[in-house]
Amino acid sequence: MQTSDNVGENRCDAAKADAATTPVGPVWEGGVGDNVDFEALRQRAVHSLSEHLESMCVGAVTVDHNARIAWMDDKYKALVGFKGDPRGKPVEDVLPKSLLRHVIETGQPMPLDIMEFGDRSFVVTRLPLCGPDGAVIGAIGFVLFDRAEYLRPLVKKYEQLQEELVRAQQELAHERRAKHSFSQFLGASESVREIKRLGRRAAQMDSTVLLLGETGTGKELLAQAIHNAGPRANRPFVGVNVAAIPETLLEAEFFGVAPGAFTGADRRHREGKFQLANGGTLFLDEIGDMSLPLQAKLLRVLQEREIEPLGSNKVTRVDVRIIAATSRDLLGLVKDKQFRADLYYRLNVIPITLPPLxxxxxxxxxxxxxxxxxxxxxxxxxxxxxxxxxxxxxxxxxxxxxxxxxxxxxxxxxxxxxxxxxxxxxxxxxxxxxxxxxxxxxxxxxxxxxxxxxxxxxxxxxxxxxxxxxxxxxxxxxxxxxxxxxxxxxxxxxxxxxxxxxxx
The missing domain is CATH 1.10.8.60 (Helicase, Ruva Protein; domain 3)
Structure with a gap:
């Protein structure tokens, strides 16, 4: 078992000892393509990094695999007001809020943190130390700044970025919120009163609504009114005009694209309209213009409430209320085999026909x-x-x-x-x-x-x-x-x- 005396080797001292056995001559000679002693270069890099960290920081401490202090430099001892030799003591006895024991247990570094010490705050870095076999044999901690105020510009910039992100998310959510209500569907005729009655009734249910009528009769306005009068009013309202999107892009528009799904695809995940509308309402305008292959995929989503982004094997569950609209005769399209009958019956739960002006x-x-x-x-x-x-x-x-x-x-x-x-x-x-x-x-x-x-x-x-x-x-x-x-x-x-x- 190691004693506190023989554990007292500093990581930096060990690096210096390694460097002492390394040839002092150049690690390479000649130009590009000549032999290079990569191991010697690595050891010099480790030695240089350790020296630079020690000179830059305002305190350093090393602990063994039991989180006992193996070494603490004079700057750290002066910083915390410790008198005597701390070697062999549990690190918490000297630094009560230290998390070096946690670094040893997890093997994960903590590049930047704030550690409380009495009424002071230190900005610290904690790194695990590993043996030749990769096992954690200890940890090293550096005090980068003795006052957290030094991080204030960085923290302020981070908070500003966070505020901008929240503001952008709020603006986007506002843009995706339905803007119309039943009061904006104008008219006092009997047909308009019946439309509003059916719309308010549909708003209290979660069933699929199918809006039928000529172009310009107010189908999207009515869809937004139904959304705003229902329990999903505070959730997104996302509209997709099926006829306005090329068929080759419509599937990606619906279900999203996984990172790098195809040549030229974004390396980040791109959410589809189903994910954007999750928890709210997805308005599918001109549904009668959808191709038969995509109709089959849409039917599966409506039945299973699951989507699979392009280029991904991961299935994602979605909770979306569907309102579809068309200016075409869907039943006629079903008879002509241009629209799937099973999808028609899935959509035609609450049909509302809007009369022409x-x-x-x-x-x-x-x-x-x-x-x-x-x-x-x-x-x-x-x-x-x-x-x-x-x-x-x-x-x-x-x-x-x-x-x-x-x-x-x-x-x-x-x-x-x-x-x-x-x-x-x-x-x-x-x-x-x-x-x-x-x-x-x-x-x-x-x-x-x-x-x-x-x-x-x-x-x-x-x-x-x-x-x-x-x-x-x-x-x-x-x-x-x-x-x-x-x-x-x-x-x-x-x-x-x-x-x-x-x-x-």
Whole structure:
């Protein structure tokens, strides 16, 4: 058994002894390709490293395999105020908070740590010492700084990086959060009320929802509303447009890619949409455009709730609520063998059909008003108003692009005129296939049949004022001059007709 006396050899002293037996001449001679004594070079490196550490640090201590102090330099003894010879003592007797025993037991280094000593803090490094057979025979500790304040710039930079990472994660989570609710699905028609009823009912369940309807009917808005009204509202909402992603990339987009899965692949793991949506909702838009091979893989994920990233043999469980949408006739695709019947039945648990805008003309005015409000906010201008005749033109149009086309139409009108009131001729001028009619003819066409004279006169007066305002660029004094009346009379007529006059 070793005694404390014969254990007292310093690791640095041992390195010096090794160096003493090493030839003092150069470890190589000549140029590249000549013989090199690699072992001599390694021993010199070890010796040099030990000397540099000892000179740089403010204290060093070595312990044997039982964590008894074998050597402690004078700087360390002065640092901790120890008098006498510490050799043979358990390291905790001299340094109560030392973890050198833990380094011996685990064989793992602790490159950077803070050790408390009384009311002081030391920045330390702990390394295991190994014998020729690789077994741990002791450990060595260095005090790099005698005050933790020296690490403050490093710690501050680390904390700053952590704060930036947390902020980026929060921003990303916010971007992945659904933004719409049922209140934003506008309309008071019976069909809209039924859609909201089914949507709220689906939100309280965790079953798959299938949204059917033409493009532009608001399927993604409804999907976000269902997510926001359910128990997963605080979890991610991730949308994927199947038709917008090349088929060759869609599998990687869904399931992710393992590091180095193929030539040119990222060396880091890339998460797929299923993993990003884990715990929340995955919205699969235009699901009818998915290829048959990928349909089979999607079906397995929906059944097993497991995914396997490309290039990986590891199976990962996911908890995702699926909301799918399509503008195509899925049942017809099933009959034509272009869509898997088993996947169709897996998706078609809670089907909700969104009617086209032409089938609910009574909702056009409220949707148009909201669009004009949004455009006014975006452009920082007062919201435009629609004359009843202009609303009638909007109601009579077929809207093949539905709400998306309505938004595009109103945005175009707002961009082309400064008039605060939008007239029927102005709306007709931007609608494809709709002919421009004179104001009087438009009013008569909008309200066919015999009507009271006062109603006809009010409609004509309203149209004349709107046309004058449009021609005058919204300047009421100029519009009054065009109409041949005073500005006060114009204000009075606009108030009586409900046109919202305000002095300008």
């Amino acid at each position: 032409r089938d609910r003309p009574e909702d056009v005015e409220s949707i148009a008003d909201r669009i004009l409000e949004q455009l006014a906010i975006q452009q920082g201008t007062p919201p435009r108003e629609l004359l009843e005749s202009a609303v009638q033109v909007l109601r009579e149009y077929e809207w093949p692009g539905n709400v998306r086309e309505l938004y595009n139409t109103l945005e175009r009108v707002v961009a082309l005129t400064d008039a605060p009131i939008l007239t029927a001729p102005r709306i007709r001028s931007v609608l494809p296939g709709v002919h421009h009619h004179p104001a009087g003819a438009s009013a008569l066409a909008a309200h066919p049949g015999t009507r009271p004279l006062q109603e006809v006169l009010s409609a004509a007066e309203r149209m004349a004022i709107a046309a004058a305002l449009e021609e005058a660029g919204g300047v009421k004094a100029r519009a009054a001059k065009l109409l041949g009346i005073s500005r006060a009379s114009l204000y009075e007529r606009m108030m009586s007709l409900g046109l919202g006059a305000s002095p300008q």
